[in-house]
Amino acid sequence: MKLQISHLKDGLHSDHLLDSASAFGFENPEDFADKIAVTLNIDKRGSDFFIKFQVEAKMVLRCDRCLEPFETTISDHSSALYTTKEEFVSDDSSTYLIRDGDSELEIGTEVREIILLAVPIKALCAENCKGICKCGQNLNKEACLCTKKDIDPRWDALKKLKGLN
Template sequence: MKSLKTYSIPFTGLKLGKHLFEYAITDAFFDEFEYSLVKKANLQCTVELDKQETMLILDFKITGSIDLTCDKCLSPYPQPLDIHEQQIAKFADEEIDEDEEIITLKKNDFEINVAGLIYEYVTVAVPFFTRCNDEGNTPYCDKEMLDRLKQLEGGSETNNEQHDPRWDALKKFK
């Protein structure tokens, strides 16, 4: 977790207005999170911090690609990402329970760590079903695996019905 200190932005010494911070997000970043969905990444993150008297407005822009495994052909492929998010951090004495999207900063806080936010934004951007963009036609797609799946898909049902008499007995209950 010591390597995540580089993602801390000390805001106390900054003047009011906009400030730009850039980070390279690589495999080492995701190694810090134990059960990360993402293992390999080549991302660029730009954080624009707008410091105001009562709050900080953080605009995130994350672009690049992460390596995922296709759910269909099981081959690794690069998934492009283009993420734009905004986070508000308010200065307050007490926690604000009204909205979970607002971070509360105490008077003693002098920096904000954006590593958790970056990790969250990238993890949420991972598709639920990961698939190669153009099945069978991309250099990443495993054509042998797709052919084998098609072969098993068509032949398994007919073979089970013909060779297993238990299914015939169960069909009588309909």
């Protein structure tokens, strides 16, 4: 995704982008239920651009407990510096090197990183999701009818002591 900057004068600017996931470089756009919304607050100073990103996307994730697909809204923010000064650029920061006189900035990488880092580590369709039984039944849809209880045979001796056998 390219952001046109040739028309920007020094000072503060705002922009709002709404585009498909593939426009931001995502390989699986089917993981998104809608277009990605990006609000940009741009501070241009000379040939440098400090940009604050606010990103919102509706994604289709799979629940980690029941494996059912569900929609969730991912929303996060970040900032990045696009500069002509090589000494400010490092591998571990959100600082990007641009050439003096560039007419556009590549912002797709930053937007992609914001979204990927905002995806929950444990994706749940609901806080009270019951998950899947060992027999494969989705416990959110109906109760499991399996009667097999997996009990470690090493505990049988304790059952005999307690009289549960």
